[in-house]
Amino acid sequence: LTAAIGLDEQGRIKEGETVLITAAAGGLGHLAVQWAKAAKCHVIGTCSSPEKEVYLKSIGCDKVINYKTHDLGAEVKKSYPNGVDVIWDTIGGETFEVLLNHLSIRGRLVVVGAITGYRGTDKAVPDVKLENFPSKLLMRSATVSGFFLPEYYPLFPEYVAKLQKMLQDGTISPKVDFGLNADGGELKGLDGCNRGVEYIHSGKSVGKVVVKLDESA
Template identity: 45%
Template sequence: MAPGSFAEYTVVPANMALPVPSVKPKYLTLLVSGSTAYISLAKLAELSQGQRVLVTAAAGGTGQFAVQLSKRAKCHVIGTCSSEEKSSFLKTIGCDRPINYKTEDVKAVLQREYPEGVDVVYESVGGALFDLAVDALATKGRLIVIGFISGYQSPTGLSPIKAGALPAKLLRKSASVRGFFLNHYFSQCQAAMDDLLKLCEGGELACGVDLGERSPGGLFTGLESVFRAVDYMYTGKNTGKIVVELPHSVSSKL
């Protein structure tokens, strides 16, 4: 939970370390991704039974937890993804309506099946999907921004959106856009981890891990495979959290 990555060993302050039961890839999924979904939904989403929640990149490292935690709150969950394999994965973790944007038009599906809009959007893609998500918000809807991967590789690091119309759109619906950055909530991470670990150990929370089995070069093993893992992440082909296995029982996460 401290700055620095892509190393076989690192030194962090003791108060920045979080204990886990054992060295297993699934626990790495909880440290950032699980905690981000847990805390952001608890603090910003105002979830209640029966509400409609849209999760973008729902089969990814963080999206998988947003889906499951929203279902635990007895919400109806819609998730966007990019393949039938991911759609099937989403169904196994409780997603009520997976939308494969490669075969279905997300905007058309939302307008047809959710004409009153969605109450919460858990957004990590940015760009055109952010604009679509704003349009899909219901009255008093909340859009939580936890990332914008579509802009990570741009020279400016920004994901273009049509911000000019945003104030009017939000005002008409009494809606809101809320950003979440885990570092600002670090004091709550240990409590979140405690709950997530209990759910994980009790079989109530799936922790999807992608070790690169389906990547062109095979498993992500060793520090030299980090480059392949990053490229694989940007292709959007991973299901769950990408984990690179390092020597000496040390693992790194993306």
């Protein structure tokens, strides 16, 4: 629901537009990629490993940028000199600062989260440097907006129906990661919850991380 409603309502994605998804191989990101592809957008996905690059290409990403091996800003500027129409940011921090410089005319940057601030700080959303922030938006007629799913509760039934149909016809295929690559192995029981959080932050997970609370499952 977050990917579908967020991209439609805040991103206002349209066929043919360029859409950049950060953390594209993550639990939310891989579904955002598939939703944008279903809308016939050109999708760019960012990730942190060669394995994730392969996965993102398999679900339809038109371009994949491994920010561990390539400069994100330079890659976007080289491939999309006119900027990106919609940016879906779940990372925050420096990533937000970099991507803000690469919005197209009338581009939309949607802030969905800021995982860089989820540990080691008392701020859920870390501070960012906003030098010339107003002018970066003004000269492009661009916008930056936040997205918080509960505010869109009235749309849930409509989008649940859409997603169910897309699941049935194979347009969207969620990927579940039970933590086989996590330290300590598969995520089970209450201990698996703590390890699951660490696993997400490790950058090794692909898809939605799921913990089996019933260890016999």
